Amino acid sequence: MIKITNLKKSFGEKIITNGLNLEVGDGEFLAIIGRSGEGKSVLLKQLIGLLKPDSGTVLIDNQNIATLKGKKLQEVFHKCGYVFQFAALLDSLNVLENVGITALENGKSIDEVKPAVIEKLTSVGLAQDVLEKFPDELSGGMKKRVGLARTLMLNPKILIYDEPTTGLDPITVRLIHELIKKTHVEHKITTIVISHDIEIFKYATHVAMLNEGKIVYKGPAQSIWECDNPYIYQFIRGLPEGPIKQIGFE
Amino acid sequence: MMFVRTIDRIGLAVINGCSRLGDFGLFGWDAIVTLFTTRLKVKKVFFQMSYIGIGSVGIVFLVGVAIGAVLALQSYIGLERFGSTQFIGPIVFLSMTREFGPVFTALMVIGRAGSAMTAELGSMRISEQIDALQTLCIDPVQYLVVPRVLASTIIVPFLSIFCSFFGIVAGYVTAVYMLNINAETYMEAIRSHAEMSDITNGLIKAVIFGFLLSLIATYKGYITRGGAKGLGIATTQSVVFANVTIILADYVLTSLMFTK
Numbered sequence: 104m105i106k107i108t109n110l111k112k113s114f115g116e117k118i119i120t121n122g123l124n125l126e127v128g129d130g131e132f133l134a135i136i137g138r139s140g141e142g143k144s145v146l147l148k149q150l151i152g153l154l155k156p157d158s159g160t161v162l163i164d165n166q167n168i169a170t171l172k173g174k175k176l177q178e179v180f181h182k183c184g185y186v187f188q189f190a191a192l193l194d195s196l197n198v199l200e201n202v203g204i205t206a207l208e209n210g211k212s213i214d215e216v217k218p219a220v221i222e223k224l225t226s227v228g229l230a231q232d233v234l235e236k237f238p239d240e241l242s243g244g245m246k247k248r249v250g251l252a253r254t255l256m257l258n259p260k261i262l263i264y265d266e267p268t269t270g271l272d273p274i275t276v277r278l279i280h281e282l283i284k285k286t287h288v289e290h291k292i293t294t295i296v297i298s299h300d301i302e303i304f305k306y307a308t309h310v311a312m313l314n315e316g317k318i319v320y321k322g323p324a325q326s327i328w329e330c331d332n333p334y335i336y337q338f339i340r341g342l343p344e345g346p347i348k349q350i351g352f353e
Numbered sequence: 354m355m356f357v358r359t360i361d362r363i364g365l366a367v368i369n370g371c372s373r374l375g376d377f378g379l380f381g382w383d384a385i386v387t388l389f390t391t392r393l394k395v396k397k398v399f400f401q402m403s404y405i406g407i408g409s410v411g412i413v414f415l416v417g418v419a420i421g422a423v424l425a426l427q428s429y430i431g432l433e434r435f436g437s438t439q440f441i442g443p444i445v446f447l448s449m450t451r452e453f454g455p456v457f458t459a460l461m462v463i464g465r466a467g468s469a470m471t472a473e474l475g476s477m478r479i480s481e482q483i484d485a486l487q488t489l490c491i492d493p494v495q496y497l498v499v500p501r502v503l504a505s506t507i508i509v510p511f512l513s514i515f516c517s518f519f520g521i522v523a524g525y526v527t528a529v530y531m532l533n534i535n536a537e538t539y540m541e542a543i544r545s546h547a548e549m550s551d552i553t554n555g556l557i558k559a560v561i562f563g564f565l566l567s568l569i570a571t572y573k574g575y576i577t578r579g580g581a582k583g584l585g586i587a588t589t590q591s592v593v594f595a596n597v598t599i600i601l602a603d604y605v606l607t608s609l610m611f612t613k
Contacts, residue, residue: 153484177490184488191485193477205489208496210392253489 104129105150105261105293110159112142112149119145120156121316127309132287132294134303134324136338137313138347143297144188146313147263150295151183152176163261184259188266190250192238198224199234202253223252226289227282244275251282255290262286264296280306301339304328312338314347380572384502387494394500401504405466406512412461413516420453421445421520425527429534438532442539443546445524450547450555454517455509456603459562462509463595467570470501471591474574475584483575498575502567509563510556517555554610561606562599569595 105127112120119142127133137143148154150161152168161169168179192201200207202223203216221231227248238246247267254262264283268276284306287294296303304310307324312334320332327339337345428444474497477483486493521543528534573591577583 148484151488153487180488180490185485187481187485189480191481193482193485194480204486205491208491257489 104162104164105295106160106162107150108160108162110146110149110161111157112145112154113157118316120149120159123159123313123317125311125318125321127293127295129293130291132284132306132308132324133296133321134307134310135295135297135313136299136303136310138338139299141313142316143313144265147185147265147295147297151185151263152179153185181257182259183261183263184254184257186247186250186254186262186264186267188269190238190246192241192246192249192253194238197235197237198241198249201238201249202256204253205256219256220252223255224249226255226286227252228278244271244279247271247279248282251286255286258290259292261293261295264294264298266297266299268298268300276300276302304339310335376576377569377572380498380575381568383494384498384568384571387492388499388503391492391495391499393503394496397496397500398504398507401500402508405462405505406508409458409462409465409512410515412465413458413512414519416457416461417449417454417516417519418523420457420516421449421523422527424448424453424520425524425532429528429532438534439538439542440546441524441528441532441534442542445528446521446543446547447551449517449520449524450551452555452603452607453520455513455555455559455562456599458509458513458516458559459566459599460596462505462512462563463566463570463592463599466505467566467595468588468592470567470570471574471577471588472584474498474571475577475587478575478577479580479584493575498571501571502564505567506560506563509566510559513555513559557610558603558606561602565598565602566595569598 105125107123107125110120110123111118123146135143135146145154149156149169152161152171156169159169160167163179163182166179168176171179192198193204196204199213199217199220202220203211203213206216206219207213217234220234224231224233229245229248229252233241233245233249238249241249251267267283268279271279280300280302283294283296286292294307296307304324304327309321310324310327311318311321312332313319314334319334320330322330322332327335330336333346336342337347424445425441428441429438432438432440432444474483477497483493483497486496525536525539528539529536570591573587573594577587579586
């Protein structure tokens, strides 16, 4: 269970989250939508402790991670996996070393780590022939799969995806969405996805919308097209008129 | 109004400066604590020592030779007026071991390896690789900063010895073969005027310079923000700050070590 209460964060004079409240239940698949530059990534980074909020609480299983440091914070990272927008693979390491990095850094040898790496790569639909490749030899979709495999190595209870389909073609987008859903179901992982892609509603169980630093809607994903919330109505139809401000077009 | 605004700006600059200095101090402290409280990544330290050391040998050699030769020539011009050319040897020796060896080695390492450290870590910060390390339960300071700082602290004194040695050799060659100074006189003057403390104090300086330059380089990379432009600014600042710090530290250390 994740419970965010009155979360505030600003960079200089720019307010990112402004008293944000959100609850995510165990086993939920939540899609967070919102305009570009609304601070969705900043919200997720506060959620796992990569960024400290100015005020407010982030409770994961009743533990406030906003105040954690060092080893205690590392325990949160074991619990919450984070798949970065552009995968954030270490470009000096090959796929095998990237996926197995945590075990390798804890003193295990390549031979010990290799079977687990192959298992995770297979589960994200990648063959063994990528093991020796470096990130710059992989396509965008492959990088994201490797990023997911690397995160799955920690067996997290919660998985957070930061715009996993940005910059991908429609076929790869669908494959990535199906992979996220498969991972969610098979591993019974609480899943939070930031996405601009309305296709995500087919896979998510819930949708939340971020606007001007607050969650203005949270509800089931299946009935999103029937939703009469003015923010949701405007956003998913891409309408210029409505409560969402047209940033840069005033 | 103009006066108030000026005071306001100065005050803001001072506060920002103090804040950055505090951040840098905490970063350095974190690196030292991490070094002594976590398992050392020995392979990474050796890799960095090789990168900084072997990669800088050529440029350090060239600089050492050039400085040694110039020192001999300049000393000759000055000392000849007083009929004291026999002191060229000690002047070259003391200048190289006390000052030019450690200082120029540090400046060369900043230009070659320090800038690369900032660029590499800055690029990793911008592409979220450092954040990724954290989410994978890997301490970025232990993984990225400690090996570089330790390697630089160890290897810069060796490079400094190398630089000083070839500077002294170049000074000898210049004095003996170009300026016709007696070889025995040159060596004897060094033997009678040089002390062991000249070498050890120069090495202490090199250790401190190696630590400072790598800490500045990794810090500037670690806090990089703002894409390609930010990376460019961070790398430039890293080189400038490290150079200025080395010169200032040299003054402080020289005052502490050599004044009697």
